[in-house]
Amino acid sequence: MYGCFGSAGSNSDEAASVLYRLPEQKYMPEVGNGHIATVVNGPNVFVNGLFNGLGPKSSRAKIPSLVAFQLRTKHSKEQLIQETYTLDVRRGTFKEVKVYAEPGMTIEREIFAHRELDRLLVSVVTITRNSTSSGEREDSMLVWIDGLPDTRLLKSSDITFQQTTNNRTTSGIDYSTAVGQTNTPEVPDLGKVLPVALAWSSDVRNVSIEPGSTVTMSSVVAISVLSDDAVTALTAALSMPRGKLIQRHSAKWESYWNSGFIYVDPNENFQLAQAIYGSFYYLLSSLPNEQDPKNRFIGLSPGGLARGADNSDYSGHVFWDQDIWMYPPILSFYPDIARVVVESRTQALAAAKANAVKYGFKGAKYPWESAFSGTETSPWPPSGLYEIHVTADAAFAVRQLVYATDDKVGIIRQLKLDEWAIEVALFWQSRVECSQEADQCSILSKSDQATFPVKFDLAINICTVKEIFHFLF
Numbered sequence: 001m002y003g004c005f006g007s008a009g010s011n012s013d014e015a016a017s018v019l020y021r022l023p024e025q026k027y028m029p030e031v032g033n034g035h036i037a038t039v040v041n042g043p044n045v046f047v048n049g050l051f052n053g054l055g056p057k058s059s060r061a062k063i064p065s066l067v068a069f070q071l072r073t074k075h076s077k078e079q080l081i082q083e084t085y086t087l088d089v090r091r092g093t094f095k096e097v098k099v100y101a102e103p104g105m106t107i108e109r110e111i112f113a114h115r116e117l118d119r120l121l122v123s124v125v126t127i128t129r130n131s132t133s134s135g136e137r138e139d140s141m142l143v144w145i146d147g148l149p150d151t152r153l154l155k156s157s158d159i160t161f162q163q164t165t166n167n168r169t170t171s172g173i174d175y176s177t178a179v180g181q182t183n184t185p186e187v188p189d190l191g192k193v194l195p196v197a198l199a200w201s202s203d204v205r206n207v208s209i210e211p212g213s214t215v216t217m218s219s220v221v222a223i224s225v226l227s228d229d230a231v232t233a234l235t236a237a238l239s240m241p242r243g244k245l246i247q248r249h250s251a252k253w254e255s256y257w258n259s260g261f262i263y264v265d266p267n268e269n270f271q272l273a274q275a276i277y278g279s280f281y282y283l284l285s286s287l288p289n290e291q292d293p294k295n296r297f298i299g300l301s302p303g304g305l306a307r308g309a310d311n312s313d314y315s316g317h318v319f320w321d322q323d324i325w326m327y328p329p330i331l332s333f334y335p336d337i338a339r340v341v342v343e344s345r346t347q348a349l350a351a352a353k354a355n356a357v358k359y360g361f362k363g364a365k366y367p368w369e370s371a372f373s374g375t376e377t378s379p380w381p382p383s384g385l386y387e388i389h390v391t392a393d394a395a396f397a398v399r400q401l402v403y404a405t406d407d408k409v410g411i412i413r414q415l416k417l418d419e420w421a422i423e424v425a426l427f428w429q430s431r432v433e434c435s436q437e438a439d440q441c442s443i444l445s446k447s448d449q450a451t452f453p454v455k456f457d458l459a460i461n462i463c464t465v466k467e468i469f470h471f472l473f
Contacts, residue, residue, distance in 0.1 A: 017086065017087045017089070017274065017278075018084055018085070018086045019084070019085045019086075020083060020084060020085075021083070021085075022041075022085055025039070025041070025042065028040050028041060028042065029087045029094055030282065030285055030304060030305075030306035030307075031092065031093070031094055031111055031112050031113045031121075031285065031306075032113045032285035032286055032304070032305045032306050033092075033113040033114060033115050033118040033285065033288070033289075034048060034118065034284075034285070034286060034287045034288030034289065034297070034305065035047065035048050035113075035118040035119065035223075035288055035292065035295065036048075036113055036118070036119070036121055036223050036305075037113060037285060037286060037304065037305035037306035038065055038067070038068070038113070038121065038306055039306050039307065040068075040094045040111060041068050041070075042065060042068060042306075043062075043064065043065055043068060044062040044063060044064065044065055044309055045063045045064075045065050045121060045221075045223060046060045046061070046062070046063065046305055046306060046307075046308065046309070046316065047061070047063065047196060047223055047224075047225070047295070048288070048292075048295060048297060048298060048305060049194075049225075049295055049296065049297075049298045049372050050063075050182065050194055050196055050225070050372070051182070051186055051194070051316065051371045051372045052158035052159065052182040052183055052184055052194075053158075053184050053186065053311075054184050054185070054186065054188060055186065055187070055375075055376075055377060056369075056377055056378060056379035057184075057311065057379075058186045058315060058317075058371045058372070058377045059158075059308055059309055059310055059311050059312075059315040059316060060307075060308035060309050060315065060316035061156070061158040061159055061182050061194070061196070062156045062157065062158045062159070062309050062310075063154075063156060063159065063196060063198070063223065064149045064154050064155065064156055065121075065149075066121075066148070066149065066151065066198075066200055066202070066219055066221045067111055067121055067122070067123035067219050067221060068147060069123075069145050069146060069147045069148045069204065069219075070145070070146045070147045071098075071107050071109065071125065071127075071143055071144070071145060071146075072143070072144045072145075072146055073100065073105065073107075073141065073142070073143050073144070074141070074142070075100045075105070079100050079101050079102055080098060080099075080100055081099055081100065081101050082097070082098070082099035083097070083098050083099075084096075084097045085097075089277055089278065089280075089281035090253060090254065090257055091112075091249075091250045091253055091254075092112055092113070092115055092249065092250070092253040092281075092285070093110055093111070093112040093249075093250075094110070094111050094112070095108065095109070095110045095111075096108070096109045096110075103129065103130065103132075103138060103141060103211070104129070104130030105127065105128065105129050105130065105141065105209065106126075106127070106128045107125070107126075107127050107143070108125070108126045108127075109123065109124070109125050110123065110124045111123045111124075112246075112249055113285070114237075114245070114248075114249045115249050115250075115252035115253050115289070116248050116249060116251075116252040116289070117233060117236065117237060117245075117248070117249075118288065118289065118292075119222040119223060119224050119229065119230060119233035119234075120220060120221070120222055120233060120234075120237055121220075121221045121222075121223065122218065122219070122220050122221075122237075122245065122246075122249075123204070123218065123219045124216065124217075124218045124242065124246070125204060125216065125217045125218065126214065126215070126216045127143055127207065127209055127214065127215045127216075127217075128213075128214045129141065129209040129210060129211050129212065129213050129214070130211065130212070131211055131212035132211050132212075138211045140208040140209060140210045140211075141208070141209050142206060142207070142208055142209075143206065143207050143208075143209060144206050145204055145205060145206055148204070151164055151176060151178075151200075152164055154178050154180070154198070156180075157183075158182055158183060158309075159180040159181065159182055159183065159196060160180055160181060160183055161178050161179070161180035162178065162179055162180060163178075164176050164177065164178045165177050165178070167231075169235055169238060169239075171238075171239070173201060173238050174201065175199060175200060175201035175231075175234060175235075175238070176199070176200055176201070177197070177198065177199045177200075177227065177230070177231060178197070178198045179195065179196070179197045179198075179227050180195070180196055180197075181193045181194060181195050181196070182194045182196075186371060186372055186373045186375070186377065187373045187375055194225065194372065195225050195226070196223065196224075196225060197223070197224050197225065197226060197227040197229070197230040197231075198221060198222065198223050198230060199221075199222045199227075199230040199231045199233070199234040200219065200220065200221040200222065200234065201219075201220050201234060201238055202217075202218070202219035202220070203217050203218065204217045204218070204219050205217065216242070218242060220234060220237050220238065220245075221234075222234035222237070224294070224295070225294065225295050226294055229294055252289070256284055256334065259333055259334060260332075260333040260334075261276075261277070261280055261333060262276050262280075262329075264276055264277075280329070282304055283300075283326060283329070283330060284334075284337075285304065285305065285306070286300055286301070286304045286305040286306070287300065287330065287334075287337050287340070287341070288337070288340060289337070290336065290337075290340065291339075291340045291343055296343075296344075296347060297340050297341075297343065297344050298318065298344055298348075298370075298371065298372055298374075299318030299322055299341070299344035299345070299370065300318060300321070300322040300326050300327075300341065300344075301313075301314050301315075301316045301317055301318055301319070301322075302314050302319055302321045302326075303316065311379070314369075315369075315371070315377070316371065317369040317370060317371050317377055317378075318344070318369070318370045318371070319368070319369060319390075320368075320389065320390045320393040322341065322344075322397075323341075323345070323390075323393040323394050323396060323397040324393050324396065324397075327341050327342075327397050327400075328400065331400055331401065331404055335401075335404055335405075338401060338404075339401060339411075339415075341397065342397055342398055342401050342415065343415065345366065345394040345397065345398070346398070346415050346416065346417065346420050348366075348370070348374035349364055349419075349420055349423060350374075351367075351370070351373060351374025351375055352364035352365055352366045352367075352374065352391070352423070353423060354375070355367055355374075355375060355376060356427055356430075358376075359384065359385060361427055361430040361431065362426040362427060362429065362430040363422075363423045363424060363425065363426030363427030363428070363429070363430060364391065364420075364423035364424055364426070364427055365388060365391055365427050366390040366391045366393075366394050367384060367390065368380075368383040368384055368387035368390060369383070388431070391424060391427055391428075394424075395421075395424050398415075398417060398420070398421075402417070
């Protein structure tokens with residue numbers, strides 16, 4: 001399976017995309033698990049549902065990355081004889097390898113967002129110094145760590161952090177914690193800023209390497225909306241061997257690929273295989289393993305979980321892309337996760353009802369763009385008024401989930417879809433316009449965001465009829 005960026009330098013492992021130089025930052029690969037995500041070497045980490053900013057200025061809140069460091073030696077460019085960067089989508093890891101000569105040294109750095117223990121972001125560094133061939137004594141060699149932020153007080157333009165505190169586990173391992181909250185609530189009437197907590201332990205440092213020796217260092221960071229939850233996740237990770245931690249991460253990713261995917265032989269069509277496998281990887285990287293009672297999944301953004309700061313990359317907002325374009329392949333292969341996607345709509349019913357009232361309608365009207373609160377967060381004013389088809393798109397996703405579920409009565413009861421369907425129907429009822437002359441009724445709607453206002457949209461009318469009749473019969 002190939003990653004979604006660059007071209008492969010080796011076909012020995014069809015799960016890996018290998019590059020010999022990195023692309024510019026906006027094309028860098030991502031690691032994520034649906035709870036947290038980051039762009040490799042990027043300055044920020046993002047958490048599902050953590051936004052800062054009022055209304056349309058709401059964007060993903062930036063958490064400073066503690067794993068985006070770089071390693072430096074005194075080797076010259078000419079002494080760097082091999083350099084590879086690998087996104088392994090089967091294992092969910094990004095790996096950087098640099099091989100130097102005179103003196104011989106190999107530096108490996110691997111980063112991943114733990115797929116099973118989803119509070120964790122991990123970076124592991126292994127430095128190996130070759131033995132001398134002449135038998136002559138050589139001096140030790142320094143490897144420097146660049147790019148680590150000052151952790152005494154974490155800084156972000158979106159979050160105010162309290163002073164970092166230092167702690168120690170019962171087994172004697174040092175770790176640090178920091179708690180903070182977003183600066184500006186999304187909805188002023190709610191007056192609610194959002195909490196975030198980090199707990200981390202790292203032995204990554206400037207290190208002196210002797211000939212014939214190997215040094216392994218790691219940074220383990222746990223991020224949650226609850227302080228106790230972050231500390232619990234970190235101490236659990238620190239209690240297990242490093243190899244076991246990595247093995248559990250890889251095994252969870254393997255379980256998803258073993259559940260099913262669209263297979264394309266890369267020898268027959270490499271670009272198609274790369275695009276399909278990479279697309280599945282990035283979708284799954286932004287989706288949780290299951291619904292999280294401590295941090296409800298708020299939905300999929302077109303830019304994914306690893307992007308969306310400062311009103312860029314759709315600000316991390318949820319659009320109709322989730323329900324119509326991103327959701328169907330997840331439903332086909334990972335129905336349990338598809339249910340979580342649907343719940344991002346059904347659990348936001350109260351916000352959708354309030355949104356309908358705001359625009360003068362009955363029932364539930366889903367916003368064109370939404371974030372933590374489920375209210376309208378689009379920076380383009382006409383969209384909230386005219387882009388009403390998101391309600392039909394959400395209903396389409398619900399309908400597909402019910403069709404794909406054996407226990408249809410059970411899923412309707414569990415997600416309270418009967419109540420949900422009534423509110424959706426009431427919204428469409430309040431949009432109906434009837435003509436005695438034409439002897440017909442239609443729903444005032446549009447799905448073309450480039451044209452407005454539009455009084456009649458065939459796609460929306462068909463979708464609405466299907467969703468209403470589905471629950472009636």
